[in-house]
Amino acid sequence: xxxxxxPELWLLADSRLPTGGHAxxxxxxxxxxxxxxxxxxxxxxxxxxxxxxxxxxxxxxxxxxCALVTVPVERRAPSVDLLGHGRPSPDPRPSxxxxxxxxxxxxxxxxxxxxxxxxxxxxxxxxxAAISARTPVAALRDVSRQQGRAMLRTVRAAxxxxxxxxxxxxxxxxxxxxxxxxxxxxxxxxxxxxxxxHLTGQVCSAAVRLLGLDxxxxxxxxxxxxxxxxxxVGTAAEAGxxxxxxRDPDLLPTATTxxxxxLAVLHARSEGALFAS
Amino acid sequence: MHDHPKPGRAVRxxxxxxxxxxxxxxxxxxxxxxxxxxxVAVVTNDIYTTEDADFLRREAVLDAERxxxxxxGCCPHTAIRDDVTANLDAVEDLVERFDPDLVLxxxxxxxxxxxxxxxxxxxxxxxxxxxxxxxxxxxxxxxxAGADLLVxxxxxxxxxxxxxxxxxxxxxxAVRDGKPTALVSVRTAPxxxxxxxxxxxxxxxx
Numbered sequence: 001x002x003x004x005x006x007p008e009l010w011l012l013a014d015s016r017l018p019t020g021g022h023a024x025x026x027x028x029x030x031x032x033x034x035x036x037x038x039x040x041x042x043x044x045x046x047x048x049x050x051x052x053x054x055x056x057x058x059x060x061x062x063x064x065x066c067a068l069v070t071v072p073v074e075r076r077a078p079s080v081d082l083l084g085h086g087r088p089s090p091d092p093r094p095s096x097x098x099x100x101x102x103x104x105x106x107x108x109x110x111x112x113x114x115x116x117x118x119x120x121x122x123x124x125x126x127x128x129a130a131i132s133a134r135t136p137v138a139a140l141r142d143v144s145r146q147q148g149r150a151m152l153r154t155v156r157a158a159x160x161x162x163x164x165x166x167x168x169x170x171x172x173x174x175x176x177x178x179x180x181x182x183x184x185x186x187x188x189x190x191x192x193x194x195x196x197x198h199l200t201g202q203v204c205s206a207a208v209r210l211l212g213l214d215x216x217x218x219x220x221x222x223x224x225x226x227x228x229x230x231x232x233v234g235t236a237a238e239a240g241x242x243x244x245x246x247r248d249p250d251l252l253p254t255a256t257t258x259x260x261x262x263l264a265v266l267h268a269r270s271e272g273a274l275f276a277s
Numbered sequence: 278m279h280d281h282p283k284p285g286r287a288v289r290x291x292x293x294x295x296x297x298x299x300x301x302x303x304x305x306x307x308x309x310x311x312x313x314x315x316x317v318a319v320v321t322n323d324i325y326t327t328e329d330a331d332f333l334r335r336e337a338v339l340d341a342e343r344x345x346x347x348x349x350g351c352c353p354h355t356a357i358r359d360d361v362t363a364n365l366d367a368v369e370d371l372v373e374r375f376d377p378d379l380v381l382x383x384x385x386x387x388x389x390x391x392x393x394x395x396x397x398x399x400x401x402x403x404x405x406x407x408x409x410x411x412x413x414x415x416x417x418x419x420x421x422a423g424a425d426l427l428v429x430x431x432x433x434x435x436x437x438x439x440x441x442x443x444x445x446x447x448x449x450x451a452v453r454d455g456k457p458t459a460l461v462s463v464r465t466a467p468x469x470x471x472x473x474x475x476x477x478x479x480x481x482x483x
Contacts (some may be wrong), residue, residue, distance in 0.1 A: 020362030025348035150362040209351040
C-alpha cells in the first residue's frame, strides 16, 4: 500500500485557510520592535529557540488530540488518479457511515454522522489544563485560546463531522488542530508537523511584513526550519501518541524559552502593535 | 443584494475606504444619530494602533465597552475579506454581551480593491473623499462599484482641491448599477440620507 498524504490535510497546512493566523506573529513582533530580530538569520535563531520548546509542547498536544480521536483512518491512494496511471483506488477515508459504526461507538447527535466514536470518554478538560500548565504566561494562554476558538469555527465549516463539541468554546488551539487533523484523514505525526509548520509560517510571514525582508529569503528560512526541526516533530508525535495511549496528559512534554514568554506579556500590554501576538 | 439578516439578529454594516476619507468620522456621526433609537456597537480595525477606537471612546459616541479594536497583522483587507476571524470574534462577543440592533465594522484604511466579505457583514458602505482625487469613482474598483452605499465625503472641500463633485457623482452612477450614492460633508453638515439608509437596513420589529 502506498502511503499518501490525505488531500484535505493540505487545507490545514495552507495559510489561506481562514483561521485568523495572519494576525499573529508567533511572538516575533515584540522581538522586532526591540531590535532583537533584524534579519533572516535572527528569524532562524528565533525558531531554533522556539520550535524545540513551545513548539514541541504544542505539537505534542496536537498529536495527542489526534490520537485520542480513535476512529481508524486508513490512508490509501486517492480515488482520483490525477496522472492517469494505474487503477482508481477506493476512497481514502472511511465513509461517515463507517465512523458511525466504529467499534468504539459513535454519536449521531444533531442528526449527522460523527467521528465521535471513542472520544466520548476523553476528558478534554484535563488535556486543556495540561496545555495551560505548560504555557507559563497568561498572555500566551489567551493567544492559544483565541486561535483555538478561531480554528474551531473553521473546522465546523470544513469538517462538520469532526468531534469538536467536547472541546468547549475556547480550547487551546493544539487540541482543535489535532482533532481537525484526524477529521481530515491525518495522523498524530501530521498533527505535530502542522503545529510546527504553523509556528514557523507565522513567524516567517510576520518577519517579512514587519522588517521588509526578502520573502524568498524567508521561504528559505521556513523550509530549513522544517527540515532542521523534523526530529522535534517526531519527538512530539511519539510523546503525544504515548500520552494519548496512556490517557495521561501529564505525559506531555514540558519545555519553554523564558524570554519570548516575557516578550509576549509585554506585547499584550503594548500600544501600537500590528499583530495580535 | 444579499439576503436580509434574520429577524432579531444584529445587522452588521461594514464601512471601508481609503486612509483619511472619513470612515471614523462617519462612524461617529452614525452613532450620534442612531444611538437613542437603536442599540449600537462598533468594531474598529486600525492598521497600527487603537487610535480610531480611542477617538470614538473619547468622543463618547457610545459607551466605551461597546467599541472594540481588532489587530489585523498588517493586512486590513485580509481581516475584512479573506480571513474575517478576528472581526467575527469581536462581533460575536459584542452580540453576546449587548444584543445590539446594529454593529458597525470599520475597516482599516486600505486601497480601492478592499471590500468586505458578506460572511462578516450584511451591508457595506464605501467611503471616498473629494480630496483623495475626483477621478476615484471613475477608476471604479470593487469598493466604489460594489458597495451597497457609496459615500463621497468632504464635498465642502471640493472647490478647494479642484474636485468636480458632480462629475464624481456621475462617474459613480455609471458603475454602480442603480445602487445609491450620497454626497456629504460629515464633519460640517448633518447626513440624513446616510442615517436613513442605515436605518432602513435595520428593520427593527415593531
